Amino acid sequence: MNHSAHLLRTRRLLAVAFFFLFPFCGQVGAQNLLFNYAKAHENDTLEGFQSNVYIKNHLMTHQRNFTLWCVPSMYAIARGQRSFVSEQYGRLSINSAGEIENQRQVYYTTIPHNRRTMPTLIEYITPRLYSSTLYGDHILSPFNHSNKVFYRYTETPIDSMRTRVSFRPRYVNNTQLVSGHATIDANTGRILEAEMNGEFDMMRFHSHTVQGNEEGSRALLPQFCETKADFKFLGNHISAAFEAAYDCPITLPDTVNVKGDRQLIDSLRPYDLWPEELAIYQLRDSLRASRQHPDTISIDTIIAPPKEKKRNYWKEFGETLGESLVQRIRFSNEDGWVRLSPIINPQYISYSHRKGLSYRFKLGARYNFTDDVAVGMNARLGYNFKQKRFYFDLPFRLDYDYRGRDAFAELVWSNGNRIYNSSVVDELQRTQGNLPNIDDMKLDQFDDLNMRLQNTLPLNNRLAVEVGMVFHRRKAVAKSQMAAMGMPTDYKSLAPNLSFKVRPWHKGPLFTIDYERGLPGKKFDVSYERWELDASMKHKMRRLQILNLRAGAGFYTKRDKNYFMDYTNFRDENLPEGWNDDWSGNFQLLRSRVYNQSKYYLRGNVSFESPLMAASFVPFVGRYVESERAYISTLSIAHTRLYSELGYGFTCRFFSIGCFASFYNTSFIESGAKFTFELFRRW
Numbered sequence: 106m107n108h109s110a111h112l113l114r115t116r117r118l119l120a121v122a123f124f125f126l127f128p129f130c131g132q133v134g135a136q137n138l139l140f141n142y143a144k145a146h147e148n149d150t151l152e153g154f155q156s157n158v159y160i161k162n163h164l165m166t167h168q169r170n171f172t173l174w175c176v177p178s179m180y181a182i183a184r185g186q187r188s189f190v191s192e193q194y195g196r197l198s199i200n201s202a203g204e205i206e207n208q209r210q211v212y213y214t215t216i217p218h219n220r221r222t223m224p225t226l227i228e229y230i231t232p233r234l235y236s237s238t239l240y241g242d243h244i245l246s247p248f249n250h251s252n253k254v255f256y257r258y259t260e261t262p263i264d265s266m267r268t269r270v271s272f273r274p275r276y277v278n279n280t281q282l283v284s285g286h287a288t289i290d291a292n293t294g295r296i297l298e299a300e301m302n303g304e305f306d307m308m309r310f311h312s313h314t315v316q317g318n319e320e321g322s323r324a325l326l327p328q329f330c331e332t333k334a335d336f337k338f339l340g341n342h343i344s345a346a347f348e349a350a351y352d353c354p355i356t357l358p359d360t361v362n363v364k365g366d367r368q369l370i371d372s373l374r375p376y377d378l379w380p381e382e383l384a385i386y387q388l389r390d391s392l393r394a395s396r397q398h399p400d401t402i403s404i405d406t407i408i409a410p411p412k413e414k415k416r417n418y419w420k421e422f423g424e425t426l427g428e429s430l431v432q433r434i435r436f437s438n439e440d441g442w443v444r445l446s447p448i449i450n451p452q453y454i455s456y457s458h459r460k461g462l463s464y465r466f467k468l469g470a471r472y473n474f475t476d477d478v479a480v481g482m483n484a485r486l487g488y489n490f491k492q493k494r495f496y497f498d499l500p501f502r503l504d505y506d507y508r509g510r511d512a513f514a515e516l517v518w519s520n521g522n523r524i525y526n527s528s529v530v531d532e533l534q535r536t537q538g539n540l541p542n543i544d545d546m547k548l549d550q551f552d553d554l555n556m557r558l559q560n561t562l563p564l565n566n567r568l569a570v571e572v573g574m575v576f577h578r579r580k581a582v583a584k585s586q587m588a589a590m591g592m593p594t595d596y597k598s599l600a601p602n603l604s605f606k607v608r609p610w611h612k613g614p615l616f617t618i619d620y621e622r623g624l625p626g627k628k629f630d631v632s633y634e635r636w637e638l639d640a641s642m643k644h645k646m647r648r649l650q651i652l653n654l655r656a657g658a659g660f661y662t663k664r665d666k667n668y669f670m671d672y673t674n675f676r677d678e679n680l681p682e683g684w685n686d687d688w689s690g691n692f693q694l695l696r697s698r699v700y701n702q703s704k705y706y707l708r709g710n711v712s713f714e715s716p717l718m719a720a721s722f723v724p725f726v727g728r729y730v731e732s733e734r735a736y737i738s739t740l741s742i743a744h745t746r747l748y749s750e751l752g753y754g755f756t757c758r759f760f761s762i763g764c765f766a767s768f769y770n771t772s773f774i775e776s777g778a779k780f781t782f783e784l785f786r787r788w
Contacts, residue, residue, distance in 0.1 A: 135260040135268050138294030139287075140250040143235040151199045151322055157353040158207070159375050160230060162191040163382055164222060167342040176338065177788040181220035189215045189222075190385045194373040197231065197351065205231050210361045213370040215389045223345055225306065225787050229332045230349035232314055234287075234296055235325050237647055243731070244305060245281050245716070247272040248296065251647040255282060255717065266291055278728045280305050280758070281649070281716040295324055305731075306758050306787055310334040317351075327351060350375050362439075441472035441479075453487075458765075458777025459694060460679070461491030477506035489679055496520060496679045510563040517557045522677045524553045524579060525701040526596075527670050533590065548587060549698070551579040551596070551669075559602075571604035575621065577631075579669065596669070598623045598631035614642035614654070619673055622663075634663035639674045641690070649732065651714040655690050660705035670701040675708060692738055692750055694767040694777050703742035710738045720755045729757045736765070746770045759784055 166187040173183040182189065191214035198206050207227060216222060232239045234248045245252040255276070261269045271286040283303035287296050298315045314330040317323040328351055336343040353375050363369060378386075434445040446453065446467040453465045465487030473479040485498040498519040505512055529549040559573030581587045581594040588594055602621040608614070619637040623629065637659040644652040659672045677697045690710050718733040720726075736752035746769040754763030761781050767774040 135270055135289070135294075136253070136258055138291075139248060139270060139289055139296070140253065140294075142294035142296075143248060143250060146235065146322070146325060151203065151325065152201050154199045154322065154326070156197045156326075156351045157356055158195060158197045159350045159353050159373065160193045160195075160227070161348045161378075161382075162189075162226075163346045163379070163385075164189040164191070164216075165344045167344060169341050169343075170339070172339045173341045176341070177785050178220075178222045178224055179341075179343070181216050181218065182222055182343075185217070186215070188381075188385050190378070190382045191216060191221070192370050192374065194353070194355075194357070194370065196357075205233075207231075208359075210357050210363070211366065211369055211373060212364045213367055215385055219364045223308075223334070223336065223343070223788075226308070226310075226332065226334055226345060226347055229310060229312060229334070230330045230347050231327060232299075232301075232312060232330065233325075234299060234314070234316070238649060239283070239301070242649070243281065244283060244303060245648060247283065247285075248287065248299075255648075262291070263288065267297065277717070277722050279717060279721050280729055280731055304728075307338060307785070308334045308336050442470070444469040453782075455779070455781040457693065457779040459696070460489060463487055463489045463679075479504045487679070492523070492679075494523070494679075496522075507562055510565075512560070512562050514560045515558075517559075518555075520552065520554050522553060522679050523582070523697065524551050524669055524671055525549050525698040526551055526579075526668075527702050528668055529592065533592065536590070546586060547582045548590075548592075550582040552582060553671075554578045554580070567608050567610075569606045571606070572602075574599065574601050577669075577671070593630070596630040598629050598633075598669075600624060600633075612644075614640050616640050617674070621673070631669060632663070632665050633661060633668055635659065635661050635672070637672060637674050649714075649716050653690065653710070653712040653714070655710040656708070658705070658707050664704070670703060672700070672706065675706050676700055692740065692748075693752065693763065693765045693779055694750055694775060695740070695748070699742065699748075703744070705743060707741040708739065710736075712736045719753075729759075730755050731758070732756050734763070736763070746772075754779075756783055 164182070166182060169183065171183075173179050191212070193209050193212045195210040196208045198208070200206055205228070212219065214220070228240045232246075234246060236246055237249050237251060238244055239246045245255060247253075247256045247258075255274060256272045257275045259271045261271070263269055268289050268291045269286055270289055273284040274282040280303075283301040285299065285301040287299035289296050296316050298313070300311070300313045302309075302311050304310070310332055311334075312330065312332040314327040317326055317328045327349070330347075330349045332347045334345050334347075336345070353373070355373055434443075436443045444467075455463050455465075457463075465485060468484040468486070469482060471479060471481035481502050481504070483500055483502075487496050488494070489496065496519075498517065500515055500517040502516075503514045505514075526549050533548060555575065555577045557573060557575045559571055561569055561571045563569045577596075577598045579596045581592075584594045600621050600623040602619065604620070605618045607616045607618075609616070617637075617639040619635075619639070621633075621635045623631050623633040625632045637657065639655070639657040641655040642653075644654070646652060657674050659675055661668070661670070677695075677700045678691060692708075712734055714732055714734040716730075716732050718735075720733055721728070721730045723730075733755040734753070736750065736754070738750040738752075740748040742748070749768045750765050751768075752763050752765035754761060756762075759782070761783050763779045764776065765778070766776045
C-alpha cells in the first residue's frame with residue numbers, strides 16, 4: 106500500500122515537472138531552429154540584389170514651437186500646414202560591401218519645395234533581421250545568434266506550422282536593444298514576420314515587417330515593412346508612418362530622376378492611399394486653386410491642374426539662407442554635388458581640457474568629367490577660442506583611373522598646427538642668458554602655413570605608392586620680440602617625400618613607411634631627413650564591438666640647427682573631429698610642444714569599443730548610452746620617462762564625453778576630459 110502511494114506520488118511529481126519544464130524545452134528548440142536558419146544563410150551573398158521599392162510617408166505635427174526650426178530637415182515643416190504626405194519610387198540594391206543603397210527615382214510630396222524630413226527613418230524600412238545589427242551600424246538584432254546573450258526569449262505555438270517567439274532585453278533596457286515578437290516557420294525556423302519596438306536617436310518606433318516568402322537569400326529581406334515613429338524634442342511632437350512595398354512590377358530606367366510629378370507617382374503606386382492621405386492631397390489642390398482663383402472655387406477648379414506661378418526669387422533666397430544656418434545644404438545633379446554643413450550646429454562644437462572650446466564646419470564639392478575622372482574638395486574649417494585662431498584644411502583632389510585602379514592626385518593647403526622650434530630656446534639661452542617666463546613669451550612658437558602635393562598610385566590590391574612634395578613656411582608668433590633679440594622670424598622648407606602603404610591581407614592592418622628629405626639651398630632654411638613607420642587596424646567584432654590598434658615610430662637621421670621636429674603621424678590636431686574620427690588614435694592630455702621636442706618617438710594606442718559595457722547599466726540614464734570605449738595610449742620620446750594615458754568614454758544621442766588620466770611611468774600627472782555634441786549627427 107505504501108509502495109503504491111509512493112509510486113502515485115512520484116508520477117504526480119513527474120507530471121508537474123513535465124508541465125513546467127515543457128515550455129522551456131520547446132523554447133530551446135525554437136531558438137535553435139531560428140538561429141540555425143540564420144547560421145545556414147549567413148554566408149549567402151546579397152551582392153547585386155535589386156528590388157523596385159515604393160515608399161510612402163504620412164507625417165503629422167502634433168505640437169511645435171520655434172525650436173523646431175533648429176532641427177535638421179524640420180525647417181520646412183516648422184510653420185504652416187501640419188500634415189504631409191510623401192511618396193517615392195525607386196530601386197533598392199545591395200553593393201559589394203553588403204550595404205543597402207536606395208536610389209530614389211520619382212518623388213512627390215506636399216512638403217514645400219519638395220523637401221525631405223526625417224531622412225534617417227528611411228533605413229528603418231529595410232531591417233536586416235539576420236545580421237548582427239538591424240539598421241546599418243546600430244541596434245543589435247535579436248535574431249542573430251551572437252546577440253542572444255542580450256535577450257530573453259519565450260515561445261508560444263500558433264499552429265502546427267507556425268510558432269511565435271517573443272523577445273525582450275535580458276539585463277537592461279537600452280537604446281541598442283529592441284523588444285517584440287516574431288512568427289517563425291515551425292519546421293525550418295525561417296522568420297515569416299516580425300514586430301519590434303525600440304528607441305534610438307530621439308525617436309521611439311514600432312516596426313512591422315513581412316519577410317520574403319521564398320527560400321534562400323530572398324527570405325533574408327522584407328517584402329513589406331511598416332514603421333511608425335514618434336519624435337519628441339523640447340515641446341515638439343512629430344509622428345511619422347512609413348510604408349515600404351518591395352518587388353514592385355514596374356522597372357524604371359536608371360536615368361529617371363523626377364520630382365513633383367503627381368500623375369507619374371499615381372501610375373506607380375502599388376496600392377491605394379488611405380482616406381486621410383487622400384484628404385491631404387485634396388486640401389493641397391484646393392489651396393493651390395484658391396490662390397489662383399480666390400473668387401471662383403468649384404469642383405472643376407480643384408480638379409484642374411494649377412497654373413505655373415511666377416517665382417519669387419527673393420523669397421526663395423531668404424528661405425535658402427535661413428535654412429542653410431541650421432540645415433545641411435546639398436546641391437547635386439548627375440555631374441556632381443556641393444555640400445555645406447550647417448553654419449549653426451552644436452554637433453560641431455567640442456571642448457577638451459587642453460585646447461578649450463573649438464568650433465568647426467565642412468564644405469565639400471565634386472564634379473565628374475567622365476566615369477573615370479573627377480575633381481573634388483572636402484574642406485575643414487574651424488576656430489579655437491582659447492588660441493583665438495582660425496584653422497583651415499583645404500584638400501583639392503583629382504581622381505583618375507590608373508590601369509583599372511582608382512588613383513588620385515591631391516593638393517592640400519592648410520595653416521597647419523601651431524608648431525614649436527626645439528632649437529630656439531637653446532639658442533636664446535646661449536645668446537641672451539636665462540630668460541624668465543620663456544613659456545609665457547611664446548618665443549619658440551610658430552604658425553605653420555604649408556602646402557602638400559601628392560600623387561597616390563595603387564599598384565595592386567595590397568600595395569600603394571605615394572610620391573609628392575611638401576612646402577612649409579613657419580612664422581614666429583612673437584615676431585617683434587624675436588626680431589629684437591636678433592633671431593630669425595621666418596623659416597621655409599621644401600621637401601620631396603615617398604610613402605609606401607601595404608595591407609598584406611584583407612581586413613588586416615595597414616602598414617605605412619614614410620620618407621621625407623628637406624632640400625638644401627639659400628631659399629630654404631631647414632634641411633632634414635626623416636623616417637616614419639606606422640601600423641593601424643580597426644577590427645570590427647561581433648555585437649558592434651570594435652578594437653582599434655595603432656603603433657608607430659619616427660626618427661630624424663639628419664637635421665640642422667634650425668630644425669623643426671615635425672612628424673606626419675605624430676602631431677597635434679587643432680581641427681577636432683567627433684567620436685568616430687580622432688578619439689581612438691590620439692593623445693588627449695599631451696602638451697602641444699612635446700610633439701616637436703624629440704628627435705624620435707615610439708607610440709602605441711589601443712581602444713576597445715562596445716555597447717552595454719558599464720554605463721549602460723546605470724539606472725535611468727544608462728538606457729540612452731549607445732556605445733562605450735576604453736583607452737590605453739603610451740609614448741616614448743627622448744629625455745623623459747614613459748608617458749601613458751588611460752581613458753574611458755561613452756556616447757549617447759546628445760553628446761560624447763571622455764575622461765582621461767596621464768602618467769609618467771606610474772606617477773600620476775593630471776586628468777582631463779573631452780566633450781563633443783552628437784545631437785542629430787545622423788540626421
